[in-house]
Amino acid sequence: DTEVTQTPKHLVMGMTNKKSLKCEQHMGHRAMYWYKQKAKKPPELMFVYSYEKLSINESVPSRFSPECPNSSLLNLHLHALQPEDSALYLCASSQVHSLEQYFGPGTRLTVT
Amino acid sequence: AQSVTQPDIHITVSEGASLELRCNYSYGATPYLFWYVQSPGQGLQLLLKYFSGDTLVQGIKGFEAEFKRSQSSFNLRKPSVHWSDAAEYFCAVGASSSNDYKLSFGAGTTVTVRA
Numbered sequence: 001d002t003e004v005t006q007t008p009k010h011l012v013m014g015m016t017n018k019k020s021l022k023c024e025q026h027m028g029h030r031a032m033y034w035y036k037q038k039a040k041k042p043p044e045l046m047f048v049y050s051y052e053k054l055s056i057n058e059s060v061p062s063r064f065s066p067e068c069p070n071s072s073l074l075n076l077h078l079h080a081l082q083p084e085d086s087a088l089y090l091c092a093s094s095q096v097h098s099l100e101q102y103f104g105p106g107t108r109l110t111v112t
Numbered sequence: 113a114q115s116v117t118q119p120d121i122h123i124t125v126s127e128g129a130s131l132e133l134r135c136n137y138s139y140g141a142t143p144y145l146f147w148y149v150q151s152p153g154q155g156l157q158l159l160l161k162y163f164s165g166d167t168l169v170q171g172i173k174g175f176e177a178e179f180k181r182s183q184s185s186f187n188l189r190k191p192s193v194h195w196s197d198a199a200e201y202f203c204a205v206g207a208s209s210s211n212d213y214k215l216s217f218g219a220g221t222t223v224t225v226r227a
Contacts, residue, residue: 048214090156092156099215
């Protein structure tokens with residue numbers, strides 16, 4: 001059973017659109033992560049939230065804007081994306097100060 | 113900083129045969145080590161982890177891995193593969209003494225299972 005859920009499963013957006021990816025975890029974790037994964041590559045860390053506060057931003061362009069409204073939810077707001085931003089976006093969660101991360105199924109994003 | 117090398121890009125194995133995936137890490141202290149599996153179009157599923165203690169760890173789906181400090185390795189094994197084991201496998205390492213709690217992933221090994 002997946003205790004980290006992500007919506008939507010697939011998203012196609014134009015370069016001028018604004019959209020949001022959503023992640024929800026039911027594991028009682030207080031750390032949440034966004035990763036970007038290109039085909040045949042490992043995940044690349046984008047953002048980390050600890051106790052609902054942004055703790056790591058891996059120099060991600062401002063067209064990606066994360067938000068953590070509460071301990072269970074994590075959003076990624078998208079605006080003015082480029083075709084090279086097309087990828088699988090993965091959410092993960094863990095206990096704070098733990099490396100044991102649990103991943104959601106991902107959102108497949110295509111930017112046209 | 114820690115790093116991981118997975119020497120094998122692609123492995124093909126017959127159904128019912130044994131499987132071993134190699135993982136070498138670089139880290140000065142005792143690392144935290146993980147194996148994840150990713151089926152096509154899916155997220156990553158944690159197979160097993162090593163933090164300390166017994167160097168042979170058991171995971172889900174019949175997988176096990178052995179931590180060998182002298183060889184800086186954490187190889188994944190399964191005695192008899194099933195067609196459903198065809199997937200991408202990632203080894204990851206985390207720093208036990210760091211405050212950033214970030215994982216470093218290997219490039220991955222694609223496993224193909226032939227009938």
